[in-house]
Amino acid sequence: MYRIASAIEVANEIAKMPESSTRLSKHLKNQTAWFSTFFRDVPMLIALSGRSYETDLERGVKISPDDLDKIKNYPDLQSSGASIQNLLLAATEEGYGTCWMTGPLYTREKIQSILKIKGPWKLISFVAISNPKEISRKVKEKRNIADEMVILD
Numbered sequence: 001m002y003r004i005a006s007a008i009e010v011a012n013e014i015a016k017m018p019e020s021s022t023r024l025s026k027h028l029k030n031q032t033a034w035f036s037t038f039f040r041d042v043p044m045l046i047a048l049s050g051r052s053y054e055t056d057l058e059r060g061v062k063i064s065p066d067d068l069d070k071i072k073n074y075p076d077l078q079s080s081g082a083s084i085q086n087l088l089l090a091a092t093e094e095g096y097g098t099c100w101m102t103g104p105l106y107t108r109e110k111i112q113s114i115l116k117i118k119g120p121w122k123l124i125s126f127v128a129i130s131n132p133k134e135i136s137r138k139v140k141e142k143r144n145i146a147d148e149m150v151i152l153d
């Protein structure tokens, strides 16, 4: 129910986006619409929300949380990304197929209201989880770590 309502909002929002008259433009919009709404059909959808928090440094210095966030290059968002990646790795290890989805955030405010996510929390991403048709077991040739790294003396 939440998913269908969210998918409809996203599809409507994308449909409203201005397009040029080329076929490519239409194609890209259609592709984006699918890329951003297929979550409506997956067996499990996780909505990750997050909020910024006050660090020890913020309590000790006179810099606004927003400025500090900029200076430190958005550690809250970096942490969220790491948590999502860990979630994807764990689900993959269990044999599930996953998709990290920020496409639906075109209509973040509306989806937040459908999902009852209230400030200071913000929807960060959806993660779609499903049973893959096939599991890729292709193991790439092991590479030599020394060939991949640049060591700065």
Ligand SMILES: Cc1cc2nc3c(=O)[nH]c(=O)nc-3n(C[C@H](O)[C@H](O)[C@H](O)COP(=O)(O)O)c2cc1C
Pocket (backbone or CB within 6 Å): 035, 036, 099, 100, 101, 102, 103, 104
């Ligand atoms: C931050 C982020 C957001 C993404 N959002 C979407 C999305 O909304 N819809 C989607 O289908 N895939 C989304 N993806 C998945 C990418 O499309 C996927 O990583 C890409 O297809 C990689 O394909 P590959 O493994 O074949 O290189 C997202 C990935 C990242 C890292």
